[in-house]
Amino acid sequence: MIRIAPSILSADFAALAQAVDGIADDADWLHVDVMDGHFVPNLTIGPPVVKSLRKHTAMYLDCHLMITNPEQYLEAFKAAGASGCSVHVEVGCTEALIKQMRDLDLDVGLAVNPDTPFEAYEPYLADLDLVLLMTVFPGFGGQKFMGEVVPKIRRTADAIAAQGLDLAIQVDGGIDEQTAPIVAEAGATIFVAGSAIFGADSPSAAARRIREAGNRAA
Numbered sequence: 406m407i408r409i410a411p412s413i414l415s416a417d418f419a420a421l422a423q424a425v426d427g428i429a430d431d432a433d434w435l436h437v438d439v440m441d442g443h444f445v446p447n448l449t450i451g452p453p454v455v456k457s458l459r460k461h462t463a464m465y466l467d468c469h470l471m472i473t474n475p476e477q478y479l480e481a482f483k484a485a486g487a488s489g490c491s492v493h494v495e496v497g498c499t500e501a502l503i504k505q506m507r508d509l510d511l512d513v514g515l516a517v518n519p520d521t522p523f524e525a526y527e528p529y530l531a532d533l534d535l536v537l538l539m540t541v542f543p544g545f546g547g548q549k550f551m552g553e554v555v556p557k558i559r560r561t562a563d564a565i566a567a568q569g570l571d572l573a574i575q576v577d578g579g580i581d582e583q584t585a586p587i588v589a590e591a592g593a594t595i596f597v598a599g600s601a602i603f604g605a606d607s608p609s610a611a612a613r614r615i616r617e618a619g620n621r622a623a
C-alpha cells in the first residue's frame with residue numbers, strides 16, 4: 406500500500422495549521438524539508454517549526470534534512486517532536502549518524518541524490534527504516550521528475566526483497582498523478598509530493614488521486 410507524505414514546503418507557511426488540517430484525512434505522514442543554504446542552495450525551516458507542528462497534530466513528522474551538519478541538530482529535531490529524520494548519504498559519516506538517530510529513538514532514513522549510485526548506500530540498507538531516493542536534485546519544490554532514477558528504485562527494491570529486509574522506499578521530487586504509477590511500479594511505497602498537493606485547488610483531492618494512481622500500479 407502506498408503512503409502519502411505531503412511536503413509542507415509548498416504550503417503557505419503563514420497558514421500551516423490550516424494546510425495540515427486540510428490534508429490530514431488523506432495523508433499518512435507530513436514531510437518537512439529542512440535546508441541550510443549550504444548542502445542545498447536554499448533556506449527553509451528547522452526545529453521550531455517542527456515543535457509548532459507537533460503541538461497542532463499527532464501526524465507522523467518526517468524530517469528531510471538537507472543539511473551539512475545533521476549531527477548538530479538531530480537531538481533538537483527529536484526534542485521538537487520529529488518522528489523520523491532522513492540524512493543525506495552525501496554528507497558522509499553515515500554509520501555514526503544512523504547510530505545517533507537510533508540512540509535518540511528516531512526512525513532512521515537515508516536520503517540519496519539522483520546522481521549518487523546504488524553502491525554508495527547499499528551497505529546501509531539493513532540498518533534503515535527508509536531509503537529516500539530523490540527524483541529531483543534537492544533544494545526546491547516544483548521541479549521536473551527525473552525518470553533516470555527509476556532503474557535505481559527498481560534495483561533497490563530488488564535488493565530489499567533478495568536480502569529479506571524491512572525498509573520502505575520513499576521517493577521525493579516531481580511526484581504527481583502522472584509519475585506516481587511509474588515509481589509505484591518500480592517499488593516505491595512512500596510518496597512525497599509538494600506542489601502537486603499544495604498547489605492544487607483541492608489539496609486533499611490531489612492527495613487522494615496520487616494515492617489511487619500509485620495503488621493501481623503497485
Ligand code: DX5
Nearest residue numbers: 412543544546547579599600
Ligand atoms: C526538494 C524537497 C521536496 C520538495 C518536493 O528538495 O526535498 O520534498 O518539496 O516538491 P515537489 O513535489 O513540488 O517536487
Ligand code: ZN
Nearest residue numbers: 438469577597
Ligand atoms: Zn523532501
